[in-house]
Amino acid sequence: TNWIYKWSNPICNGKLPPGSMGLPVLGETIQFFKSQTSFDIPPFIKDRMKRYGPVFKTNLVCHPVVVSTDPEFSHFIFQEEGKSVVFWYMDSFMKLIGQDKLTTSTGAMHKSLRNMVMDHYSPNKQKEKILFEIEDVARRNLAIWSKQDSVEVKEVVTTMSFGLSSMKTMSYDPSMHAENLKDRFTTFLKGLISFPLDIPGTVFNKCLKVMVNERFYSTKKHGDFLDVLVEEMKKEEPLYNVESAAYFLFAILFASFETVSLALTLAINFISEHPSVLKELTDEHEAILKNRENVDSSLTWNEYKSMTFTSHVIDETLRLANIAPFVLRRAIKEIHVDGYTIPAGWTIMVCPPALHLNPEKYEDALTFNPWRWKGQGSNTASKSFMAFGGGMRQCAGAEFAKLQLSVVLHFLVTKYRWTKIKGGEIVRNPGIVFPNGLHIKVTENS
Numbered sequence: 001t002n003w004i005y006k007w008s009n010p011i012c013n014g015k016l017p018p019g020s021m022g023l024p025v026l027g028e029t030i031q032f033f034k035s036q037t038s039f040d041i042p043p044f045i046k047d048r049m050k051r052y053g054p055v056f057k058t059n060l061v062c063h064p065v066v067v068s069t070d071p072e073f074s075h076f077i078f079q080e081e082g083k084s085v086v087f088w089y090m091d092s093f094m095k096l097i098g099q100d101k102l103t104t105s106t107g108a109m110h111k112s113l114r115n116m117v118m119d120h121y122s123p124n125k126q127k128e129k130i131l132f133e134i135e136d137v138a139r140r141n142l143a144i145w146s147k148q149d150s151v152e153v154k155e156v157v158t159t160m161s162f163g164l165s166s167m168k169t170m171s172y173d174p175s176m177h178a179e180n181l182k183d184r185f186t187t188f189l190k191g192l193i194s195f196p197l198d199i200p201g202t203v204f205n206k207c208l209k210v211m212v213n214e215r216f217y218s219t220k221k222h223g224d225f226l227d228v229l230v231e232e233m234k235k236e237e238p239l240y241n242v243e244s245a246a247y248f249l250f251a252i253l254f255a256s257f258e259t260v261s262l263a264l265t266l267a268i269n270f271i272s273e274h275p276s277v278l279k280e281l282t283d284e285h286e287a288i289l290k291n292r293e294n295v296d297s298s299l300t301w302n303e304y305k306s307m308t309f310t311s312h313v314i315d316e317t318l319r320l321a322n323i324a325p326f327v328l329r330r331a332i333k334e335i336h337v338d339g340y341t342i343p344a345g346w347t348i349m350v351c352p353p354a355l356h357l358n359p360e361k362y363e364d365a366l367t368f369n370p371w372r373w374k375g376q377g378s379n380t381a382s383k384s385f386m387a388f389g390g391g392m393r394q395c396a397g398a399e400f401a402k403l404q405l406s407v408v409l410h411f412l413v414t415k416y417r418w419t420k421i422k423g424g425e426i427v428r429n430p431g432i433v434f435p436n437g438l439h440i441k442v443t444e445n446s
C-alpha cells in the first residue's frame, strides 16, 4: 500500500503539476500509445489538457513525466538546454544513437557536431551545389515514377530521400558501387529497418564502422559528411573515434530521411485533396519559369526562396502533420516554473501538436489552409511553431529539409500531373503511418 501511495504521490520539494501517475508500473502508457486516425491533438493529451490545464504530470514507460502543451512553458524548456535539462529519449533509442557518445553531449562536443551538420547540410553555406544534387535526384526519381502504373508515395519518397541523405552523408549511391558494397548496404538497411529490435554493435553499426575506417585510411575526398567527420578524427585531440563517428552517421540518416519522406508524402496527399492549393502552387512555379530567358526547369536558390506560397504549403503541412509528435528532455536539476516544481530526473515532454492545433492561435486549426501563413516568411521556430523543435537543439537540417520539399514539389507541379488511386488515410500511434499507403499515378505534362 505504501509503495502504491508513493507511486501515485511522487516525492517533490514543492508543488508538482496536476495529473495522475496512473496504475503502478504501467502508469498511463497504454492510454498514451492508443492510436488515432485524425490529425487532431492526441486524445490522451486533449483529455488531460481539459482536466488539468496546459501542464500536467503522468507516468509513461516507467518514467515520471511532465507534459507541456503551453507555448511559454515549452519555449522555456528549450531555452534550458544544457542548464537544467538535457536531450533525452527512451533508453532503447538513446542506446541506438550512441547515448553518452554524442547526442546527449553538451558544450564543446554538441557545438562542434551541430556546426559540422549546419555547415554541410545548410543550403546557406553551399547553395548551388546542394541544390544541384537535390534537383538531380528529384528529376531522376520523378521520371521513374511516371513510367509506372502506380506508385506508393511513402515508399518511393523514402527511397529518394534516403538516397539523397546517404549520398550527402557518406557518398553512398547504390548505382555506382561494386556488388560487395551493395550487399553490405542492403544488410545495413535491413538493420536500420528493424532498429527497434536491434541494438548498437549489430548489423548497421558494424557496417558504418567499416565505412568510417575505410575512409579514415583513404586519401580520396568525396565531399560528403563523412569527409568532414574523418578530418575531425585526424586532429591532434580528436573529439570522435570510429565508434562515435559511426553512431553519428546513423543519427543523421535517421533524423533526415524518414522525416522528409513523411513530410513529402503528407504534402502530396494534402495537395491532392485541395485542388485550389494545387492551382496556386502550380501558378507560382510556372510564373517563375515564364520569367526566365532560358526555359529550363532548374531554379536558383533565390528563386526557390522567393516562392512564398510553396513555403506556406510546407509550413502548413508540418503544422498539421506534427511529424515530431513530441520532443523529450530530462531534468538534470530541480526546475521551478509557473509555481510548479519538476524534480531532477523527471522527463519533460513538449507537445508540438497542442501548440500547432491551438484554435486561439490557428483558426479552424484542423483545416489544411496554407493561406493562413500569408504575410509571414518561412518558419522554422517560434512559440507557436515548433515542428523543428527549438532552442539549442533546434533541427540542424530544417533548411535542407525545406529545400528538398520545395524542389520535389517544383518538378512535380510543373512537369507532371498526378491522380490519387487509393490510400492516404493515416494512423497516429503517436508517429504517423499510412496503413493503406498512398497510391498515385504520375503522368508527364503534355
Ligand code: HEM
Binding pocket: 087, 114, 117, 121, 252, 255, 256, 257, 259, 260, 263, 318, 323, 324, 327, 328, 386, 387, 388, 389, 390, 392, 393, 394, 395, 396, 397, 398, 400, 401
Ligand atoms: C521535415 C523534416 C524534419 C523535421 C520535421 C525535423 C524535426 C526535428 C526536430 C523536432 C528536432 C529536435 C529534436 C529535439 O530537440 O529533441 C530535430 C533535430 C535534428 N534534426 Fe531534424 N527534422 C527534419 C529534417 C532533418 C534533416 C533533413 C536533417 C539532416 C541533416 C536533420 C537533422 C537534425 C539534427 C542533426 C538534429 C539534432 C540537432 C541538435 O541536437 O543540435 N533533420 N529535427
